Each structure stands twice: as C-alpha cells, then as structure tokens.
Amino acid sequence: MTTGTSVRLDNASVVFLNVIRALDGVSLEIKAGETVGVVGESGSGKSTLCRLLVGLTLPTGGDAQIMGQSVKTALKTDRKAFRRQIQMLMQDAVATLSPRITIGGLMMEAVAIHGLDRQETEARIHTLLERLRLPVSILDRYPHEISGGQARRVGVIRALLLRPSVLVADEPTAGLDVSVQGELLNLLLEFQREMNLTFVMVSHNLHVIKRVTQRTIVMYLGQIVEDAPTATLFKHPAHPYSTTLLSTNPLLSAGGASNAIILQGEVPSNAKPPSGCRFHTRCPVAQPTCSKTMPELTRTEAGSLVRCHFPYSLALPGAHQDT
Amino acid sequence: MTEPLLSIQNLRLTAQTDRGTASILRGIDLTVERGRILGIVGESGSGKSSLVSTIMGLLSPGLNAEGSVKLDGVDLLTLGSSKMQALRGNKIAMIFQDPMTALNPVFRVGTQLVDVVRNRYPGVSREEAVKRASDALVKVGLSDPERRMKDYPGQLSGGMRQRVMIAMALLCQPDILIADEPTTALDATIEAQIIDLLRRLRNEFSGSIIFISHNLGTVLQLCDEVAVMYGGHLVELGAVRDVLAQPLHPYSRALIGCEIDDQPLDVPLAFIPGKVPETVDNPPGCIFAPRCNYAAEVCTRVMPPLRAFEGQLAACARLEDIT
Numbered sequence: 001m002t003t004g005t006s007v008r009l010d011n012a013s014v015v016f017l018n019v020i021r022a023l024d025g026v027s028l029e030i031k032a033g034e035t036v037g038v039v040g041e042s043g044s045g046k047s048t049l050c051r052l053l054v055g056l057t058l059p060t061g062g063d064a065q066i067m068g069q070s071v072k073t074a075l076k077t078d079r080k081a082f083r084r085q086i087q088m089l090m091q092d093a094v095a096t097l098s099p100r101i102t103i104g105g106l107m108m109e110a111v112a113i114h115g116l117d118r119q120e121t122e123a124r125i126h127t128l129l130e131r132l133r134l135p136v137s138i139l140d141r142y143p144h145e146i147s148g149g150q151a152r153r154v155g156v157i158r159a160l161l162l163r164p165s166v167l168v169a170d171e172p173t174a175g176l177d178v179s180v181q182g183e184l185l186n187l188l189l190e191f192q193r194e195m196n197l198t199f200v201m202v203s204h205n206l207h208v209i210k211r212v213t214q215r216t217i218v219m220y221l222g223q224i225v226e227d228a229p230t231a232t233l234f235k236h237p238a239h240p241y242s243t244t245l246l247s248t249n250p251l252l253s254a255g256g257a258s259n260a261i262i263l264q265g266e267v268p269s270n271a272k273p274p275s276g277c278r279f280h281t282r283c284p285v286a287q288p289t290c291s292k293t294m295p296e297l298t299r300t301e302a303g304s305l306v307r308c309h310f311p312y313s314l315a316l317p318g319a320h321q322d323t
Numbered sequence: 324m325t326e327p328l329l330s331i332q333n334l335r336l337t338a339q340t341d342r343g344t345a346s347i348l349r350g351i352d353l354t355v356e357r358g359r360i361l362g363i364v365g366e367s368g369s370g371k372s373s374l375v376s377t378i379m380g381l382l383s384p385g386l387n388a389e390g391s392v393k394l395d396g397v398d399l400l401t402l403g404s405s406k407m408q409a410l411r412g413n414k415i416a417m418i419f420q421d422p423m424t425a426l427n428p429v430f431r432v433g434t435q436l437v438d439v440v441r442n443r444y445p446g447v448s449r450e451e452a453v454k455r456a457s458d459a460l461v462k463v464g465l466s467d468p469e470r471r472m473k474d475y476p477g478q479l480s481g482g483m484r485q486r487v488m489i490a491m492a493l494l495c496q497p498d499i500l501i502a503d504e505p506t507t508a509l510d511a512t513i514e515a516q517i518i519d520l521l522r523r524l525r526n527e528f529s530g531s532i533i534f535i536s537h538n539l540g541t542v543l544q545l546c547d548e549v550a551v552m553y554g555g556h557l558v559e560l561g562a563v564r565d566v567l568a569q570p571l572h573p574y575s576r577a578l579i580g581c582e583i584d585d586q587p588l589d590v591p592l593a594f595i596p597g598k599v600p601e602t603v604d605n606p607p608g609c610i611f612a613p614r615c616n617y618a619a620e621v622c623t624r625v626m627p628p629l630r631a632f633e634g635q636l637a638a639c640a641r642l643e644d645i646t
Contacts, residue, residue, distance in 0.1 A: 041510035178537070178578065179366050179595040182583075183592075183596075204510070208583060248512060252539055252567060
C-alpha cells in the first residue's frame with residue numbers, strides 16, 4: 001500500500017440480516033494525520049463506518065484496511081496489536097465505563113491487557129489528567145460518581161494511553177453543553193496535532209465539523225454522497241443533500257433569517273432503498289433519470305467527489321452573500 | 324395594557340436532600356404575553372425543565388414550590404391536583420423531547436388523538452372528533468392520515484411521532500403550549516421540517532408558546548423573546564434579536580460566545596471554564612460570579628435582581644461598567 005495511507009476502505013459493505021444495507025459499497029482513503037468529519041442522518045451508516053474501522057463490525061463485502069493491513073486478518077493474527085493502533089471514543093461515554101471498577105482501575109486495565117509499563121503508564125495518566133483538567137481524585141471514583149463531560153474525558157485518556165495512530169470519535173460532543181464542548185474539541189485537536197493522529201469524527205453538528213475537520217464525508221443511506229475538503233463543501237456543496245444539510249444549519253450571525261431547504265418526506269429505510277439515486281425521493285432537483293440509474297462517485301473540477309447526476313444543481317440559499 | 328397570560332412571580336423550587344436544601348429555582352419572575360413565543364435557553368441544570376414542569380404541575384413529590392404562577396389570574400400553585408389535571412390538555416399542553424414516551428405505545432395514534440378531542444370538547448361526536456383528528460394530521464404534514472390513525476406509535480418514525488404530538492397540541496388549542504426541546508432527538512432535515520411547521524402553525528394557533536432549546540440559531544428563528552437561565556436564576560430577558568445579537572449579562576455573552584460561527588480556524592474554540600453551580604450551594608453573591616470574567620467585589624455580596632437596561636432585562640450589578 002502507498003505510504004501515508006492510514007485508513008482504506010475498498011467497496012466495503014455491511015449488510016445485516018441479508019436485507020439491511022447499513023453500509024453499501026463504501027470506498028475511501030484517509031491519509032495519516034488527516035482529520036475527517038463524517039456527517040449524515042440516522043441510518044446513513046456513520047456509526048457502522050466507525051465500527052467497521054475499529055473492527056467491531058466486519059465487512060460482509062469488500063475490505064477495510066488500517067495501516068495497510070486488512071482488519072479481518074489483523075483481528076485474527078494479533079487482535080491486541082490492532083486495537084493499539086486504532087481506538088474509538090464511543091457516543092455514550094458513560095456506558096463504556098464498567099460500573100464496578102474505579103476510574104483509576106479502568107485506566108490501568110490497559111496495563112494488564114496490553115502489557116504497558118505500569119510506572120510509565122501511571123505517570124502518563126497523571127499528565128493526561130492534568131491536560132484534560134480532571135482532578136487526580138477522580139481515579140478513586142466510580143463511573144456513576146462522575147459527570148457526562150468527565151466520562152468523555154476519561155474515555156479520551158483511555159484511548160490515548162495506548163498511543164494509537166488512528167482515533168475514531170462517534171459524536172464526541174453529543175449531549176454536551178455548548179459551554180464545555182469547545183474545551184473538549186480544543187483538547188482533541190491538540191492531541192491530534194501532537195500525536196499526528198488520524199482523526200475520524202462523526203457528528204451531526206455541522207458547526208463542529210466545519211471548525212474541526214479538514215475533509216468531510218457526507219453519507220446518505222449507507223453510501224458516500226459527497227467527499228470534499230471541508231472548506232470547499234461548506235462554500236460550494238455539490239450534492240443536493242449536502243446543500244440541504246448545510247441550509248438547515250442556522251448560524252447566529254445570519255440574524256435569524258431562515259434559508260432552510262425543507263425536504264419532503266422521511267428518510268427511506270435502508271432495507272428497501274429507493275431505486276436509482278437513493279436521494280431522488282426527497283431531492284428538490286431530481287430529474288427522471290435519477291430514479292433509474294444510480295450515479296457513481298465522480299470527481300468535480302473543484303476536487304470534490306460527488307454521487308449525483310446533476311452536481312451543483314441546488315444552490316445554497318444566501319451563499320452569494322459570502323465574501 | 325392587558326394582563327399578561329402567564330405571570331410568574333418570585334418562583335422558588337426547593338427540595339430537601341442529604342446534603343441540605345437544594346434550590347432548583349431561586350426566584351424567577353417572568354411574564355408571557357398572549358400569542359407570543361418565548362424561548363428559554365441555558366445549560367443543563369439551569370432549571371429550564373424544572374420551570375416548565377412547575378407550570379405544568381408535573382413536579383415530583385418532595386419538591387416544594389413557592390411564589391406564584393398565574394395563568395389568566397389563577398394561581399396554578401394553589402390548585403389541587405384534580406383541578407390541575409383538568410387544566411392540562413385544555414389550557415396548557417406540552418410537547419416533550421422524546422415523543423415515544425409521551426405517546427401510549429399500546430393505543431393507535433387515532434385513538435389517542437380522538438381521546439384528546441373528546442376530552443377537550445366533551446360535546447363533540449365521535450365522527451366529528453375523528454374528522455378533526457385527521458384534519459390535524461394533514462395540517463402537520465402527514466399524508467395519508469387514515470393510515471396513520473391506524474398505526475401504533477412504534478410504527479412511526481421519530482419525526483412523524485413529533486408531528487403527531489404537535490397535532491395533538493393543535494387539537495387542544497391550549498392557551499400555553501410548552502415545547503421542551505422538541506427537535507433534539509430528530510435528524511437535521513427532519514428538525515428543519517418541524518421548525519418550519521411550528522413557524523407556519525403560529526397563525527393556526529391562538530395561544531402562546533414556551534420553547535426550550537439548546538440551539539440558539541433555532542430560538543432566533545422561532546421566538547419573539549428569549550429568557551436566559553443560569554443556576555436556577557433568570558439572568559437575562561428581552562427581545563430575541565436584541566439578546567442574541569447584543570447580550571448584556573456576562574453569562575449570556577459567554578454562552579453565545581461558545582456558539583461555533585464563522586470564527587477563523589486558528590482561534591481555539593470558546594468555552595466557559597468552571598462548572599455550573601450545584602443546587603445545594605447557596606453563594607451570597609451573584610450565582611455566576613465564580614465563572615464570570617467581569618466579577619468584582621460588588622458581585623460577591625448579593626445576587627442582583629433583574630433590572631431594565633437598554634430595553635432588555637439583565638441580572639447583573641455591573642451592567643454600566645461592562646457595556
């Protein structure tokens with residue numbers, strides 16, 4: 001594999017119960033040290049993508065590779081070594097902490113499981129506690145005694161202790177107050193830079209994606225519909241679905257003007273995805289051909305990959321005001 | 324000057340705990356005029372939900388409310404539970420964050436809607452009630468109302484369930500509709516649909532709306548006034564455009580400053596250091612002083628009351644010095 005490629009998916013699919021196409025032929029390549037955001041609605045396959053990367057779900061078709069090694073093989077040959085390379089911050093941080101073990105005990109699990117040096121790890125835990133502004137006394141507490149925000153930071157420490165090269169974060173700020181989400185994101189970005197982490201972050205908060213990531217992948221019903229540099233995407237979204245998502249993202253600076261494109265209908269089920277382009281049932285600019293042929297991911301002149309027969313046909317309302 | 328529809332005076336909510344008296348609301352003064360939409364914003368634990376639960380008469384046992392909550396001149400706090408029960412669904416109604424737990428899972432949607440109509444308007448015939456229910460479903464944008472009426476809540480998507488809740492509220496035509504984070508559990512495109520629906524229904528709906536949200540952008544789009552809560556206090560109140568564009572209170576400023584907007588990428592994200600006050604803490608001075616950038620000696624003495632300043636109301640002793 002080419003050097004510098006950290007994560008690679010080749011036509012990866014995950015089909016549950018033979019009908020639910022949670023992930024459908026996803027191909028992508030993420031370079032080492034890249035910060036990538038994944039957006040999309042429920043059922044778009046964001047979480048399945050994360051689980052696939054960290055080996056919690058295996059592809060039913062295609063292949064997933066981390067650092068040039070197939071996830072399937074890596075899990076068979078040396079599961080622990082694989083886990084040391086890629087770590088995940090789960091959406092429900094509290095649920096990841098075993099309720100009967102103290103926070104300190106949970107952190108030291110890494111020593112027992114991965115054979116890390118005990119003293120060095122203890123020292124590292126203390127440094128990380130300080131960086132994440134957690135009191136040392138938290139080590140003696142049980143998971144139910146700490147707040148949701150603290151549980152997330154404990155999760156960050158547990159992930160970083162193993163010095164992974166890839167960090168996957170599933171909605172790291174969901175449920176956090178805006179008053180504290182900035183602090184957590186700043187810290188994650190600091191660690192990302194220091195450790196040259198490949199950082200994949202799922203979020204439904206487009207403001208967060210815009211601020212934190214270099215590249216954004218937009219998913220709809222198990223497929224990538226757009227894959228573009230974040231700045232390009234937010235200025236000139238190519239796929240009508242991306243445009244719609246961005247339009248529903250009111251900024252305070254817009255002064256309350258609503259430019260939201262209101263889609264008709266609900267997200268279809270991925271057990272029975274629509275024919276042709278999956279988005280055509282809700283797309284405001286769909287043409288007859290869209291219900292017949294599925295568009296391929298194609299590179300536009302602006303450098304975005306987009307899965308649409310008529311890219312850029314839905315303009316972002318109010319975008320012309322951009323300077 | 325007509326009397327306001329809802330007038331809350333010096334509302335305090337306390338509970339006895341092992342660690343002493345917990346003050347959940349610490350003296351709220353608030354009025355809601357007829358036909359207006361009031362937004363309430365603030366961090367978790369600021370008392371937003373407790374405030375609306377008090378208005379709805381849905382307090383858990385052990386909570387003690389003092390002060391007055393007058394709806395059309397009647398103090399709700401002095402009403403017995405049966406009188407309060409009669410008021411709910413007639414004069415006041417609520418849309419919850421999670422529509423699944425608000426709908427009864429074992430009754431069909433139609434049954435639940437018809438029950439609401441016949442409870443609200445006892446003289447109405449069954450046929451008429453069914454017709455009204457079905458019309459309400461069309462108004463909230465559900466096509467095929469006959470089929471939806473036969474569905475059980477579990478057969479509907481989250482967005483559809485929330486539409487059913489809004490239809491129910493329309494059928495009640497309450498004087499006050501309380502919406503507690505009605506779109507938090509929904510996907511972005513569905514959230515946009517619901518917000519758009521609430522905006523359009525404003526004219527259909529004769530009463531006032533209290534809208535609780537974490538999303539300041541949505542509050543700006545939907546509401547007329549906004550109340551900012553912190554630690555059981557109302558710290559700022561004013562026209563939504565004024566408060567969100569030019570917040571007076573240091574807490575409102577900090578909170579709005581945490582919104583991710585069009586800041587340059589190299590500036591770290593803003594956050595509010597420190598943590599929200601505990602309900603058992605009773606600082607003599609301003610509740611926000613420990614986290615406030617502008618705190619001075621005067622702030623440690625007494626909690627300043629809400630006072631008029633430049634057309635808004637804010638509870639800060641140093642407004643003159645800091646604006």
